[in-house]
Amino acid sequence: MPEQLQSAPRTDGVTGFGAIVVRVAAQVLETMFFEEAVATACEHAWLPTAVTVHVSFEGSHRGEFLLSVAPDTARSIAAGFLGLDPEELTGTQAAEVILELANILCGALMSTLWPESALSLDTPELASAEHAFLGSMHCCFTLPDGMVAVSIGVSDGDGAA
Amino acid sequence: MPISVMIVDDSAVMRGFIRRVLTLAGFEVSECLEASNGEEALTGLEGHSVDVILTDINMPKMNGEELLRRLEMDARLRSVPTLVISTDATKARILKMLSLGAQGYITKPFSPEALREELERVLGEKYA
Numbered sequence: 633m634p635e636q637l638q639s640a641p642r643t644d645g646v647t648g649f650g651a652i653v654v655r656v657a658a659q660v661l662e663t664m665f666f667e668e669a670v671a672t673a674c675e676h677a678w679l680p681t682a683v684t685v686h687v688s689f690e691g692s693h694r695g696e697f698l699l700s701v702a703p704d705t706a707r708s709i710a711a712g713f714l715g716l717d718p719e720e721l722t723g724t725q726a727a728e729v730i731l732e733l734a735n736i737l738c739g740a741l742m743s744t745l746w747p748e749s750a751l752s753l754d755t756p757e758l759a760s761a762e763h764a765f766l767g768s769m770h771c772c773f774t775l776p777d778g779m780v781a782v783s784i785g786v787s788d789g790d791g792a793a
Numbered sequence: 794m795p796i797s798v799m800i801v802d803d804s805a806v807m808r809g810f811i812r813r814v815l816t817l818a819g820f821e822v823s824e825c826l827e828a829s830n831g832e833e834a835l836t837g838l839e840g841h842s843v844d845v846i847l848t849d850i851n852m853p854k855m856n857g858e859e860l861l862r863r864l865e866m867d868a869r870l871r872s873v874p875t876l877v878i879s880t881d882a883t884k885a886r887i888l889k890m891l892s893l894g895a896q897g898y899i900t901k902p903f904s905p906e907a908l909r910e911e912l913e914r915v916l917g918e919k920y921a
Contacts, residue, residue, distance in 0.1 A: 664810070725806060732807055740880065749883070
């Protein structure tokens with residue numbers, strides 16, 4: 633892991649990076665996952681039990697994206713995505729939907745933060761919640777059934793400032 | 794008018810979502826074939842004819858770019874409209890896929906309405 637990505641987390645509230653993440657995350661969750669996300673002050677007691685997904689990206693910028701979703705929220709998001717009752721879902725289905733959410737959210741954020749940049753995203757992987765703060769940019773959201781946290785750490789890349 | 798589709802995506806839940814969104818968008822789907830990569834899609838299309846192919850780009854074994862190349866080389870399949878569904882929103886990528894033969898391109902996230910609009914454009918008004 634690049635050294636720069638191990639720095640302490642920073643919450644930007646609703647300005648700058650925070651505003652972009654809030655807008656993009658809300659759009660992704662509402663459009664494809666039928667959930668309303670509201671930016672909120674960070675509270676991380678739930679993170680040790682979260683479903684956490686890690687995505688590496690490289691190209692014009694290089695770094696890592698992390699998505700953490702509270703377990704009940706993960707089931708609710710997966711149910712909305714697949715059109716099933718949460719009780720019908722298997723753990724595997726819920727995890728696969730959160731992996732897909734991470735892929736879509738990371739891609740949408742990259743397109744918004746660095747439009748027209750040549751970036752490739754690695755396959756999303758389930759990760760340990762202990763890595764949830766690796767990014768220097770971080771935002772938390774509340775959904776009807778719980779919390780979501782998004783972190784991005786940028787180290788360098790072909791054209792990164 | 795019912796449509797038959799081939800959905801190509803390495804994510805099973807994404808294929809399920811697209812299948813669901815087709816219905817939410819108002820399409821009557823008469824047949825829905827699925828494949829997890831381009832290779833499987835070509836195999837699945839050997840004995841079948843579909844009205845439209847919906848494909849992801851980044852997939853193992855055979856990605857969406859290679860699938861489009863293979864479709865263009867096939868006299869029977871080259872006339873089947875192909876719609877690319879991807880997280881990549883860059884102009885370079887969109888133009889590349891269109892140049893390889895895709896008739897449409899939609900970026901994730903997308904709504905049922907957006908998929909309907911793009912599919913209607915690709916398929917023509919007779920399927921509306």
